[in-house]
Amino acid sequence: xxxxxxxxxxxxxxxxxxxxxxxxxxxxxxxxxxxxxxxxxxxxxxxxxxxxx
Numbered sequence: 005x006x007x008x009x010x011x012x013x014x015x016x017x018x019x020x021x022x023x024x025x026x027x028x029x030x031x032x033x034x035x036x037x038x039x040x041x042x043x044x045x046x047x048x049x050x051x052x053x054x055x056x057x
Contacts, residue, residue, distance in 0.1 A: 022047055 031050035034042035
């Protein structure tokens with residue numbers, strides 16, 4: 005089970021998206037209010053909402 009201790013301030017915006025690439029789809033999570041604040045993984049490896057509850 006995945007856990008999280010993330011607290012967001014009012015000016016942070018975190019988004020997730022699927023990025024199709026030649027080698028396969030990637031799931032990207034990014035704080036678009038901060039430079040270089042992102043991570044990516046294979047879309048097949050991304051957790052589902054029920055798995056995160």
